[in-house]
Amino acid sequence: MPTLRLLSAAALLTLAASASASSFLVTTDAIVGALKATSDLTSDATGSLRNNKIVREARDDAASFVASEGAIRGVKLESAFDAIRQQAPQLQASDAQLAQAILAI
Template sequence: MLRAVLTVSLLLAAGPLLASSFAGTSAGSASDASSEGSSASSGSSSGDDKVVLAAREEAAGFIASEGAVRGARLQAALLHLREGDAQAAQASDLELARQILAR
């Protein structure tokens, strides 16, 4: 179990490095940015994204520990998701944590 937690931690630590190199190679033109902005606003609001994205690391730890490690940010994200979606209200904590990590 400790090995799984350490592996997830290492992967999460490498995530920002991978994201920054992807962002550097995928920068588009100003017209691309405006179309991305309009499509992004049609989804969930930025407040939703902040709560859920802030919980990604804790969701990874929760999954790796098979539910033994549970943080405040994850709890807030689970509550937030359940309040906004009837299907999420019926999902288990582990299912929602997987969804958070997939975002």
């Protein structure tokens, strides 16, 4: 009888480890898939914005905006904000974040 219990316990531990490993793989695959989708979306948005003339021309205004902590808002920067929000409405970014992104492009 003790041998049967020992074998049963070993079988249950093996099944539990197998279920845990496959659960880990499914969770990992889901996280990696979500990160890839986010990365692809961000790459598409920044790639098209990098080629946008309005956004490129707003760099000086963006620098002034960031340096003044939002006090200086140039016309070119406002146009760039409008263009970005029309082109990528899924981006939920503040003006400060957009200005910093313009500087990074």
